[in-house]
Amino acid sequence: MQNDSGFDLPEGLELRREQDGLTLAGSGMELRQDFREMLPRVRRNRLGRELLVRAARVRSLEGAPTCMDATAGLGEDSFLLAAAGFEVTLRERDPVIAALLEDALARALDDPDLADIAARMHVRAGDSIEALRALATPPDVVYLDPMFPERRKSAAVKKKFQLLHRLERPCEDSEGEELLAAAIAARPRKVVVKRPVKGPYLANVKPSHSVAGKAVRYDVIVPAPCC
Template sequence: MAERALPEGLELRQTPRGLALVGGGMELVPDFEDMLPRVRPGALQRELLVRAARCKGAQDAPFLAVDATAGLGEDAFLLAAAGFEVLLFERDPVIAALLSDALGRARDAPAIAPVACRMRLAGSDSVEGLARLPRRPDVVYLDPMFPERRKSAAVKKKFQLLHHLERPCEDAATLMEAACAARPRKIVVKRPVKGPFLAEVKPSYQVVGKAVRYDVIVPAHP
């Protein structure tokens, strides 16, 4: 059970479908099998995140991506489906508990087990985690929570439960510095289409959709 006290009216409950966040007449049970339509051949390559994170060149080991702000892991699942080995960090213990349970079930589901087995929930503190990675990452992915996202009418009703838990990024500069210090080939930042640059770092290029954009920073390493 998560150590963080849940806001009034919310509870974590074990259900036949898996660990659920329950409150306000709603129930959220993350399930990576819901992602299957997005990772089918043809569909996956149209995902903006996959296009932004794509790396060139062959290597012996799979490309390594670090999702420093994992949430429920949907974006990390897309990266894993694209062939990345993905390390996930999630600071909120309640969300991390939901994510861990969903990953465990996914590894037992034949349709998605090969993807889920490339995903590992590595810890809660991504700043600390980025400083002790097993090897240099190819991609560091950042999707920090910002206050303006709470106002979005497009959010699915059941995911409104998460808005009681998610907290805005407290120190974007520290997060960006940690990402750069890990010396990845690129840093990919998810932003609202009209949102400011994270930590005022101008991207090398962008992949832009209707609702979101991905700022891609290619650090100049020695």
């Protein structure tokens, strides 16, 4: 279904430009990203305890570490990494989700509490596998969060993210394998993969180590030197 926004949307979904920002609506629900909701998590006394920040941390660098978030979604994980000092390139293949993310970042850049973090986040719409294969210089970290099927079946899924899942389906096994292979081939210092805490390794690739919490686990893969 194509509406006034110019995007092809599933039946029953609508993309609206509202005073508070770009909004995806449908089934009595609305989805509009607002990075102000992330502020409690990036306070100095909390940010260092974030599992993702611990998993992605790189040492002995000159300048800011770099990261490609190859499955950006609405950018919340990238926001944590940017708050921790990373320069983050956010890759999102779904054009509607990318538009929601770009709109949220534009508003964040105008917010004094968010602007410094948002300035380190750079959205690029398009296929991540192709982008990884085309990299001339590897980032320090490649981050992968393939949506796993358990999320779609869980009653704990936030209602607003039900709209997101109508746009982008969970990653199929073969696609996950291809994505991880491209990430490893890009030769970053590490690949960080978000998984259910008791879920299998992505593509059955055993990580170098993992950082686990009660609900999620971050598998850290250190690619072998290319020469």
